[in-house]
Amino acid sequence: MAKAQSASDTPESHAIEAHLDRLLAERGMTLVELADRVGVTVVNLSVLKNGRAKAIRFSTLTRLCEVLQCQPGDILSHRTD
Numbered sequence: 001m002a003k004a005q006s007a008s009d010t011p012e013s014h015a016i017e018a019h020l021d022r023l024l025a026e027r028g029m030t031l032v033e034l035a036d037r038v039g040v041t042v043v044n045l046s047v048l049k050n051g052r053a054k055a056i057r058f059s060t061l062t063r064l065c066e067v068l069q070c071q072p073g074d075i076l077s078h079r080t081d
Contacts, residue, residue: 015079020049023068023075038063 024034031049035042040060047053061072068075 014054016051017077017079018048018051018053019075019077020045023070027068029068034064034067037067 020031020034024031031045032042035045038045038060040063044053044060048056056076061075064070064075065072
């Protein structure tokens with residue numbers, strides 16, 4: 001029998017949005033190419049892109065900024081709704 005899920009079992013929600021889709025489109029780059037250039041897996045970038053990431057390493061954020069030639073605020077924003 002399946003166990004009922006309590007509030008403590010659910011993923012923590014957050015109001016941070018990633019804008020990788022827009023940045024990739026503006027640069028004509030694929031997620032696979034970005035992952036290769038940053039040095040992370042496509043799966044990890046996909047988790048970030050789809051808003052399911054719980055954390056990001058500063059070293060990864062640094063490489064994303066270097067590769068995409070942007071600032072951290074171009075990649076992430078705080079949703080206020």
